[in-house]
Amino acid sequence: MTEISPNLVRELREKSGAGMMDCKKALVENNGNLEEAVDWLRKKGLAAAAKKAGRVAAEGLVGVAACGNAAAAVEINAETDFISRNEQFQKMVLQAAEAAASKDYTIESLAQAPFKGEAATVGEEMTRLIAVIGENMNLRRVQRLSVQNGIVATYVHNAAVPGLGRIGVLVALESTGDATKLQELGKKIAMHVAAASPQSLDIASLDPDALERERAVLVDQARASGRPEEVIQKMVEGRVRKFYEEVVLLEQVFVMDGKTKIADVVEQFAKEIGTPITLAGFVRYNLGEGIEKEETDFAAEVQAQAGIAG
Numbered sequence: 001m002t003e004i005s006p007n008l009v010r011e012l013r014e015k016s017g018a019g020m021m022d023c024k025k026a027l028v029e030n031n032g033n034l035e036e037a038v039d040w041l042r043k044k045g046l047a048a049a050a051k052k053a054g055r056v057a058a059e060g061l062v063g064v065a066a067c068g069n070a071a072a073a074v075e076i077n078a079e080t081d082f083i084s085r086n087e088q089f090q091k092m093v094l095q096a097a098e099a100a101a102s103k104d105y106t107i108e109s110l111a112q113a114p115f116k117g118e119a120a121t122v123g124e125e126m127t128r129l130i131a132v133i134g135e136n137m138n139l140r141r142v143q144r145l146s147v148q149n150g151i152v153a154t155y156v157h158n159a160a161v162p163g164l165g166r167i168g169v170l171v172a173l174e175s176t177g178d179a180t181k182l183q184e185l186g187k188k189i190a191m192h193v194a195a196a197s198p199q200s201l202d203i204a205s206l207d208p209d210a211l212e213r214e215r216a217v218l219v220d221q222a223r224a225s226g227r228p229e230e231v232i233q234k235m236v237e238g239r240v241r242k243f244y245e246e247v248v249l250l251e252q253v254f255v256m257d258g259k260t261k262i263a264d265v266v267e268q269f270a271k272e273i274g275t276p277i278t279l280a281g282f283v284r285y286n287l288g289e290g291i292e293k294e295e296t297d298f299a300a301e302v303q304a305q306a307g308i309a310g
Contacts, residue, residue, distance in 0.1 A: 012037050026044075059079060062167065066101055072105075076139050088132070090164055092126060111123030171282050192256065262279070
C-alpha cells in the first residue's frame with residue numbers, strides 16, 4: 001500500500017477544502033495520486049470545485065507596462081509583504097516590466113536585460129537588493145502580448161503604485177478602430193479578467209485534460225441521480241456548457257452588467273465604433289498563485305487528530 005505522508009494530506013486538504021480524514025481516505029483509495037483524489041472527493045460531494053486554489057504564500061509584486069502596441073506582465077517574489085512597499089524593490093519590478101514590454105524575453109534573458117539608468121542588468125540589480133534588503137528574491141515569470149493593429153490594455157487591481165500590485169492583467173484587442181476607445185473597452189475587460197479569473201480565451205484553447213477531468217466528474221455526478229443514460233448525457237452537456245461559462249473568457253458573463261457574454265460585449269462595442277474588434281489574448285498574474293507556505297506543524301496536527309503519539 002502506498003504510504004500517505006502528512007504533507008500530501010495537507011496539500012489535498014488545501015486543494016479540495018475537504019476534511020483531513022476524508023483527504024487521507026481519498027489518497028488511500030487512489031494510491032496517493034493527488035489529482036485523482038481531488039476527483040474522488042468531488043464525486044463523493046466532499047470537495048469544493050477544482051478551481052479552488054490552495055493558500056498563496058509568496059510575496060512581492062506583479063508589474064505591468066505597455067510599449068507601443070505591446071505590453072508585458074512580470075512577477076518578482078520575495079519573502080515578506082513588507083517588500084511591496086520598498087521603493088527600490090518597486091523600481092526594480094516596474095523597470096523589469098518596462099523592459100519586458102519592449103521585446104520578447106524569457107525569464108533567463110530578462111535577467112540579463114539592462115537595468116535602466118544603471119550599469120547593471122535586471123538580475124544584478126536583484127542580487128544587489130537581496131544584499132541590501134536581506135530577503136531572497138525570485139524573478140518568477142514574464143509574459144508579453146502584442147498586436148499588429150490595436151492595443152494591449154493593462155490593469156492592476158488595488159495598485160500599490162501605478163503599474164504595480166498583487167493582480168496584473170493584460171488584454172489584447174486587434175482592431176483598426178480608435179485607440180482611445182479601444183483602451184476604454186480593454187480596461188473594462190481587464191477588470192473583468194481580474195475579477196473572474198478565466199482559464200482560457202475561448203473553448204478551443206481550454207486545456208483538454210482539464211475539460212476531460214471535469215466531464216468525468218460530471219458524468220459520475222449525473223449517474224448518481226439514477227436517471228436513464230440519455231437523460232444523463234443531456235445533463236452532462238448542460239453542465240459542461242455551464243463549466244465553459246465559468247472558465248472561458250469569451251463565454252463568461254460580463255461582471256459589470258451581470259448579463260452580457262464577453263463575446264457579445266466585444267461585438268456590440270465593434271458596432272458602436274464601426275470597426276471589427278478581435279479579443280486576441282489575455283494574461284492574468286495573481287501574486288504567488290500556486291506557491292504554498294510551508295506548514296511546519298501540520299504533521300503534529302495529523303498525529304493529534306489520528307491519536308498517534310509524537
